[in-house]
Amino acid sequence: MERIHVSVRARPLSPEDAKTSPWRISGNSIFIPNHSSKFEFDRIFGEDCPTQEVYQARTKDIVAAAVRGFNGTVFAYGQTNSGKTHTMRGSAAEPGVIPLSVYDLFDTIEKEKDREFLLRMSYMEIYNEEINDLLVPEHLRLQIHENLERGIHVAGLQEEIVASPEQVLELMESGESHRHIGETNMNVYSSRSHTIFRMQKRKTESGDKHEDEGGHTSCDAVRVSVLNLVDLAGSERAAKTGAEGVRLKEGSHINKSLMTLGTVIKKLSEGAESQGGHVPYRDSKLTRILQPALGGNSNTAIICNITLAQVHADETKSSLQFASRALRVTNHAHVNEILTDAALLKRQKKEIEELRAKLQGSHSEYLEEEILNLRNTLLQTELERERIALELEEEKKAHAERERRLQEQAKKIENLSTMVLYSSRDENRDNIKKGKRRDTWCPGALSRETLGEARPTIDVKGSAGKTASSRHEMGPLLPFDELVNEIEVGLDNSCKIEEDHDHGAQEDSIIPNPQSLMHVTSRRKASTRNKTVAEVNINPVEIHAAYDDLLIKFENQIW
Numbered sequence: 036m037e038r039i040h041v042s043v044r045a046r047p048l049s050p051e052d053a054k055t056s057p058w059r060i061s062g063n064s065i066f067i068p069n070h071s072s073k074f075e076f077d078r079i080f081g082e083d084c085p086t087q088e089v090y091q092a093r094t095k096d097i098v099a100a101a102v103r104g105f106n107g108t109v110f111a112y113g114q115t116n117s118g119k120t121h122t123m124r125g126s127a128a129e130p131g132v133i134p135l136s137v138y139d140l141f142d143t144i145e146k147e148k149d150r151e152f153l154l155r156m157s158y159m160e161i162y163n164e165e166i167n168d169l170l171v172p173e174h175l176r177l178q179i180h181e182n183l184e185r186g187i188h189v190a191g192l193q194e195e196i197v198a199s200p201e202q203v204l205e206l207m208e209s210g211e212s213h214r215h216i217g218e219t220n221m222n223v224y225s226s227r228s229h230t231i232f233r234m235q236k237r238k239t240e241s242g243d244k245h246e247d248e249g250g251h252t253s254c255d256a257v258r259v260s261v262l263n264l265v266d267l268a269g270s271e272r273a274a275k276t277g278a279e280g281v282r283l284k285e286g287s288h289i290n291k292s293l294m295t296l297g298t299v300i301k302k303l304s305e306g307a308e309s310q311g312g313h314v315p316y317r318d319s320k321l322t323r324i325l326q327p328a329l330g331g332n333s334n335t336a337i338i339c340n341i342t343l344a345q346v347h348a349d350e351t352k353s354s355l356q357f358a359s360r361a362l363r364v365t366n367h368a369h370v371n372e373i374l375t376d377a378a379l380l381k382r383q384k385k386e387i388e389e390l391r392a393k394l395q396g397s398h399s400e401y402l403e404e405e406i407l408n409l410r411n412t413l414l415q416t417e418l419e420r421e422r423i424a425l426e427l428e429e430e431k432k433a434h435a436e437r438e439r440r441l442q443e444q445a446k447k448i449e450n451l452s453t454m455v456l457y458s459s460r461d462e463n464r465d466n467i468k469k470g471k472r473r474d475t476w477c478p479g480a481l482s483r484e485t486l487g488e489a490r491p492t493i494d495v496k497g498s499a500g501k502t503a504s505s506r507h508e509m510g511p512l513l514p515f516d517e518l519v520n521e522i523e524v525g526l527d528n529s530c531k532i533e534e535d536h537d538h539g540a541q542e543d544s545i546i547p548n549p550q551s552l553m554h555v556t557s558r559r560k561a562s563t564r565n566k567t568v569a570e571v572n573i574n575p576v577e578i579h580a581a582y583d584d585l586l587i588k589f590e591n592q593i594w
């Protein structure tokens with residue numbers, strides 16, 4: 036929301052008028068001393084102020100905004116002979132707002148090299164409430180239309196494509212030749228019509244360019260803005276202008292349209308539009324054409340031309356009241372963008388792609404979180420697997436230890452068997468050698484001392500091929516049962532020693548004590564050892580028998 040910018044420009048006075056002028060200007064205020072009326076505006080330009088300064092005050096910004104796509108309207112308002120045409124058209128010596136705007140417009144466009152512009156100009160007048168085309172004189176009584184695409188526009192109005200300020204000004208000069216100008220008592224070249232100089236800019240936004248599959252560049256947005264520069268006909272009093280006939284009729288239409296403009300401004304200043312009230316835009320061609328500029332989509336500035344002469348004090352006061360009301364009118368300018376169907380599709384496609392990219396981005400975040408969770412789960416599984424592997428390894432070691440002990444026990448048993456068999460073979464050999472055998476066995480007849488002299492020394496070799504380095508002395512020759520009892524007593528001690536003994540690899544090379552082995556074969560307390568006996572199929576009865584045989588052979592050997 037931005038209100039209409041209103042400035043006041045006072046035209047130079049003759050020395051006589053200057054002496055009698057009741058008006059005083061102080062800053063941006065104008066008033067009549069000792070009078071209740073005091074007006075304040077955005078700017079007040081004195082009689083010595085050049086048009087360039089007037090242009091710089093606001094119009095320059097409106098032109099720049101028009102290049103960016105905002106509608107703009109600047110119009111000069113005031114009584115006849117107040118300097119409106121001088122302000123808007125100017126002269127060769129002092130160009131007016133229109134030529135200054137045209138040059139500025141092209142300058143701005145040239146600086147915006149990345150944009151593509153298409154400029155058109157039109158020039159029309161509203162004469163006696165009829166719209167005529169000043170560029171094409173045959174185009175008379177044109178009608179005002181309104182539609183969604185073009186808004187309010189004059190149908191059939193010539194729109195010349197222009198490429199330079201000089202071309203524009205030439206066309207403008209040409210149009211001036213068709214304008215209704217008449218002589219009145221107040222102004223030799225009095226404008227008898229309102230003129231509207233219009234520049235339309237169609238801008239294609241380079242930022243919206245796209246390259247299609249064929250590599251061609253197309254634009255999907257076109258900004259269209261309209262700059263209206265209006266030189267109104269001046270309000271006049273027939274008594275002062277001396278208008279008669281045609282001039283009187285012209286003056287009547289001028290006054291009527293200006294009165295409608297005043298009413299529209301008054302209504303807008305009172306907030307009628309925002310309150311849903313009626314604003315009589317359609318009561319005149321002027322207000323209808325300028326409707327977007329008055330409370331609508333446009334940056335608007337009004338330059339109120341006045342004369343400070345005493346003789347025109349009432350008209351000046353009336354103009355200042357109009358301008359003062361206009362200060363309270365607000366507009367809502369915005370960029371006007373036109374999209375073709377193809378352009379609309381392209382833009383929507385672009386938006387969809389952007390949304391899809393955003394969606395994929397958020398989905399990717401979700402996936403990353405999922406991957407992180409999976410990685411954590413995987414890590415936990417790996418740790419669990421390693422823990423189980425360690426436990427398995429420990430179990431294997433324990434199992435191997437058990438197997439090793441079982442094998443040791445088996446070897447000991449096997450050694451015992453081998454020892455028994457070896458002794459048996461030696462006895463047979465000695466028996467054959469001596470040819471002597473004892474038929475009965477009398478243990479009581481044998482003293483331990485006697486037996487000790489005859490106790491053989493046996494070199495025992497392991498059946499597994501291991502060399503037994505230890506030499507074991509045979510104990511006293513006892514009956515088998517007695518021997519077993521003795522062994523059990525001995526093995527209790529042996530077990531204790533064995534428990535304290537390191538079961539290293541060195542132990543494998545030691546020939547087991549046969550007595551210990553006998554313990555292994557007969558001891559019922561140790562279930563594992565009984566199991567070992569069963570596994571190696573050593574029958575204690577057989578050992579018993581073999582032992583008896585050995586004793587007999589041994590005795591035979593002695594005797």
Ligand SMILES: Nc1ncnc2c1ncn2[C@@H]1O[C@H](COP(=O)(O)OP(=O)(O)OP(=O)(O)O)[C@@H](O)[C@H]1O
Pocket residue numbers: 045046047082113114115116117118119120121122222224225226227267268269270340
């Ligand atoms: N600021 C100014 N400096 C110098 N001369 C001026 C100035 N304003 C107006 N004039 C002169 O005053 C005369 C009338 O001005 P102008 O034609 O612009 O008035 P107008 O408001 O357009 O009148 P009308 O409504 O009858 O067309 C012209 O000769 C113009 O050169």
